[in-house]
Amino acid sequence: MQTSGPRSRPLSLALLQDAVLRWYDANGRDLPWRRTRDPYAILVSEVMAQQTQVARVVAYYERWLERWPTPAALARAPLGDVLSAWVGLGYNTRALRLRETATIIARDGWPRDSAGLRSLPGVGPYTAAAVASFAFGERIAAVDTNVRRMAARLQTAPQSLLPQHRHADWNQAAMELGAVHCRARAPRCDGCPAAQWCPSNGLVVTAPRAARGTGERFEDSDRWVRGRVISGLASGAGLPSDISAERMTRVLQALQRDGLVTVDATGVGLSR
Numbered sequence: 001m002q003t004s005g006p007r008s009r010p011l012s013l014a015l016l017q018d019a020v021l022r023w024y025d026a027n028g029r030d031l032p033w034r035r036t037r038d039p040y041a042i043l044v045s046e047v048m049a050q051q052t053q054v055a056r057v058v059a060y061y062e063r064w065l066e067r068w069p070t071p072a073a074l075a076r077a078p079l080g081d082v083l084s085a086w087v088g089l090g091y092n093t094r095a096l097r098l099r100e101t102a103t104i105i106a107r108d109g110w111p112r113d114s115a116g117l118r119s120l121p122g123v124g125p126y127t128a129a130a131v132a133s134f135a136f137g138e139r140i141a142a143v144d145t146n147v148r149r150m151a152a153r154l155q156t157a158p159q160s161l162l163p164q165h166r167h168a169d170w171n172q173a174a175m176e177l178g179a180v181h182c183r184a185r186a187p188r189c190d191g192c193p194a195a196q197w198c199p200s201n202g203l204v205v206t207a208p209r210a211a212r213g214t215g216e217r218f219e220d221s222d223r224w225v226r227g228r229v230i231s232g233l234a235s236g237a238g239l240p241s242d243i244s245a246e247r248m249t250r251v252l253q254a255l256q257r258d259g260l261v262t263v264d265a266t267g268v269g270l271s272r
């Protein structure tokens, strides 16, 4: 819903790009994966950040690269070790897909563009564009939720915002701007470097957060049990004992289908 607010100037792409890049140069967070062009390091950071907050990812990212600095090193690692290192990030199939991708890259080398990267396990359009942009310099918009929302408020397409030069920096800047200023709820238009060209400046009114419909707690979800099973097997503590047999059977079957655990006559273990 929108109400009346400040008027914006007609969109001047060059001026807007320049203002946003200057803002990013002065304000961008110093994240370790922004200091490298190593496609493997960038891929690790992007996969970890898919469903986990950036602040939590940094320590995992640094430990991961210290332990498995190359795709070949990760490809050789037992899956149990990989899943153990992932405990706490959640959505463990991401670790499985990352190791599969490392195995392919160790064997075949890197695809050099976003189209080739999209063929890798667990690599969708956004991740492929991010790796192609940050590691290989491809001129492509990396469109995550933040960038999509910001472009919509600027009433333009994300790809059309991409400058001719510094396009990798632009991708980082656009993501940062979407996360810091152009937030889904209560955007901070004051101080936003795009404000003077933005038709939505001061006009975005977000609805109150909807009440949770079902009232289901996280502890009631199978995802919670999955995380505890992986964590228990990785640490050697074994399966959690407070889960009903029926629920445990359902979760173990799903984990087996995903290739994360094996169940045989000797018991349950992390896949190798």
Ligand code: SF4
Residues within 6 Å of the ligand: 150, 153, 154, 181, 182, 183, 187, 188, 189, 192, 193, 194, 195, 196, 198, 199, 200, 201, 202, 204
């Ligand atoms: S002025 Fe407001 S709505 Fe427009 S891009 Fe900036 S934060 Fe988003």
